[in-house]
Amino acid sequence: MKLFTTQQIRDWDIYTIKNEPIDSIDLMERAANRLTDWYYENCERYTDITFFCGVGNNGGDGLVMARLLHLLHFNVKCYIVHFSDKISEDFKQNLSRLPKNVPCYDIKEDSDVPVINDETVLVDCIFGSGLSRPPKGITQKTIIEINRSNNPVIAIDIASGLYADHYSTHFQTIIEADITLTLEVPKLAMLFPENDKNVGELNIIPIDLSKKFKEETPSNYFFTTHKNAQEIYRPRKRFDHKGKFGNLLIVGGSKGMIGAVQLATKAGLRAGAGKTTALVPACGYEIIQATIPEAMCISDPSRNHIVASTLVSKYSAIGIGPGIGQHEQTQKAVRSIIEDAEKPIVLDADALNMLSENDEWWSLIPENSILTPHLGEFERLAGIQFINSFDRLEAASKMAKEHNVIIVLKGANTAICLPNGQIHFNSTGNAGLAKGGSGDALLGIISSLLAQKYKPYEAAILGVYLHGKAGDYASADKGFESMVASDVIESLGKAFFELLK
Ligand SMILES: NC(=O)C1=CN([C@@H]2O[C@H](COP(=O)(O)OP(=O)(O)OC[C@H]3O[C@@H](n4cnc5c(N)ncnc54)[C@H](O)[C@@H]3O)[C@@H](O)[C@H]2O)[C@@H](O)CC1
Numbered sequence: 002m003k004l005f006t007t008q009q010i011r012d013w014d015i016y017t018i019k020n021e022p023i024d025s026i027d028l029m030e031r032a033a034n035r036l037t038d039w040y041y042e043n044c045e046r047y048t049d050i051t052f053f054c055g056v057g058n059n060g061g062d063g064l065v066m067a068r069l070l071h072l073l074h075f076n077v078k079c080y081i082v083h084f085s086d087k088i089s090e091d092f093k094q095n096l097s098r099l100p101k102n103v104p105c106y107d108i109k110e111d112s113d114v115p116v117i118n119d120e121t122v123l124v125d126c127i128f129g130s131g132l133s134r135p136p137k138g139i140t141q142k143t144i145i146e147i148n149r150s151n152n153p154v155i156a157i158d159i160a161s162g163l164y165a166d167h168y169s170t171h172f173q174t175i176i177e178a179d180i181t182l183t184l185e186v187p188k189l190a191m192l193f194p195e196n197d198k199n200v201g202e203l204n205i206i207p208i209d210l211s212k213k214f215k216e217e218t219p220s221n222y223f224f225t226t227h228k229n230a231q232e233i234y235r236p237r238k239r240f241d242h243k244g245k246f247g248n249l250l251i252v253g254g255s256k257g258m259i260g261a262v263q264l265a266t267k268a269g270l271r272a273g274a275g276k277t278t279a280l281v282p283a284c285g286y287e288i289i290q291a292t293i294p295e296a297m298c299i300s301d302p303s304r305n306h307i308v309a310s311t312l313v314s315k316y317s318a319i320g321i322g323p324g325i326g327q328h329e330q331t332q333k334a335v336r337s338i339i340e341d342a343e344k345p346i347v348l349d350a351d352a353l354n355m356l357s358e359n360d361e362w363w364s365l366i367p368e369n370s371i372l373t374p375h376l377g378e379f380e381r382l383a384g385i386q387f388i389n390s391f392d393r394l395e396a397a398s399k400m401a402k403e404h405n406v407i408i409v410l411k412g413a414n415t416a417i418c419l420p421n422g423q424i425h426f427n428s429t430g431n432a433g434l435a436k437g438g439s440g441d442a443l444l445g446i447i448s449s450l451l452a453q454k455y456k457p458y459e460a461a462i463l464g465v466y467l468h469g470k471a472g473d474y475a476s477a478d479k480g481f482e483s484m485v486a487s488d489v490i491e492s493l494g495k496a497f498f499e500l501l502k
Pocket residue numbers: 010011013014028029032055056057058059060061062084085087089127128129130131132133134135136137140157158159184210
């Protein structure tokens with residue numbers, strides 16, 4: 002799914018109105034109908050609803066919803082926040098359509114801001130994508146009162162006060178929503194951790210804006226949907242044989258961290274590689290052989306850490322890093338594997354930390370290789386600590402372009418930055434994945450897909466999607482706290498299976 006800036010969304014709106022064609026007031030009616038359907042299906046038992054409407058089109062959406070929910074016998078009231086004298090035409094029309102028996106109050110000065118003390122759902126439709134400066138005066142006061150109330154809050158399109166495309170610094174004056182119902186596509190700001198408290202649970206409400214505009218309008222931002230993952234996925238055919246699915250090498254492990262390479266190797270197998278080999282220090286040899294009968298194992302001459310390279314050309318993909326440590330001799334071995342590699346490789350964990358300390362390695366990395374840093378590893382690579390996610394993402398994208406590699410910036414909504422400037426945000430996964438071992442599983446999955454001849458960008462996007470999906474199955478089964486990386490790997494089968502649906 003392509004993501005757009007606020008300006009592009011405004012143009013999309015206008016294009017739809019002109020070319021569908023549809024009157025803007027009818028488009029608003031359609032959007033509000035979809036929003037109302039969502040409310041009815043998900044929150045039917047919350048019968049008392051208070052709308053806070055601005056005087057722009059976001060407020061217009063709210064007025065239509067209020068009318069529709071009133072007709073469905075919900076107990077609805079509205080407050081109109083007069084933040085400007087410029088009132089949208091569609092807002093005006095919908096205000097006149099609001100049934101007279103819906104209580105409706107104006108907020109024009111501070112003393113009009115109500116103290117919220119009744120049990121009611123609050124629907125925030127003060128500002129939508131039209132926000133151009135931090136809220137002040139009555140709007141600020143209303144937002145602070147809504148946040149103070151502790152009532153459930155549903156934000157329409159975007160939490161009022163939150164900038165959709167750039168960093169918001171005025172934290173005190175942004176709605177803290179429990180649920181956001183965003184129209185058509187998520188907005189960039191919704192995918193960043195600092196805005197989590199403003200966004201809450203994100204739901205995308207399709208309103209059928211023009212398909213042609215979507216296809217023809219360029220964007221570098223994407224959100225990986227189930228359909229996108231299906232488009233990448235290649236199901237096996239009846240006469241396929243193991244030779245077709247590649248020869249995967251996982252390089253990792255050191256004394257006390259053999260578990261990491263074990264997890265990556267298991268994940269590599271479960272993600273479908275034809276043959277999987279682990280290269281581990283001698284102390285890991287028996288562990289791998291005894292616990293993963295399907296994998297082959299090469300023992301390094303050294304007992305506690307890897308010191309030697311191997312013949313890399315026989316492998317179709319190599320994943321390096323899980324539990325590998327940073328021993329000086331290991332650094333030499335890793336350098337030589339990277340130097341010998343002729344096809345894209347996957348680098349994680351300490352392999353990335355080594356790269357941060359050896360700038361000259363960049364020129365050795367095969368183009369389109371995949372680097373999977375978490376935020377800390379990325380900051381070490383970049384040599385900068387970032388204050389906000391927008392700047393961090395921009396730096397990751399720049400790094401991907403500059404070095405011709407794929408940067409998988411891990412976290413909730415992992416961002417996959419491609420050398421061509423595209424950034425693909427993941428849509429699966431949950432906080433149960435925030436646990437040691439999850440990253441090792443991810444390295445195994447991505448390298449395995451690469452071994453199976455998925456293109457590097459496909460392996461990264463599909464691998465991250467499957468890893469998150471398997472995490473979702475694992476959490477449904479075991480719960481966020483109790484799930485472990487092994488559960489994620491065990492659930493990979495279900496994630497693949499779902500791609501067939
Ligand atoms: N994207 C779409 O296709 C559709 C959008 N609709 C709704 O329309 C919304 C956008 O409507 P608008 O463009 O009218 O924007 P808003 O409803 O967000 O209102 C913005 C207005 O407030 C002013 N303003 C911005 N920041 C201010 C501040 N801090 N203090 C005081 N005034 C401020 C702006 O100049 C503008 O006039 C969307 O968020 C969505 O809810 C829907 O009606 C249906 C279709």
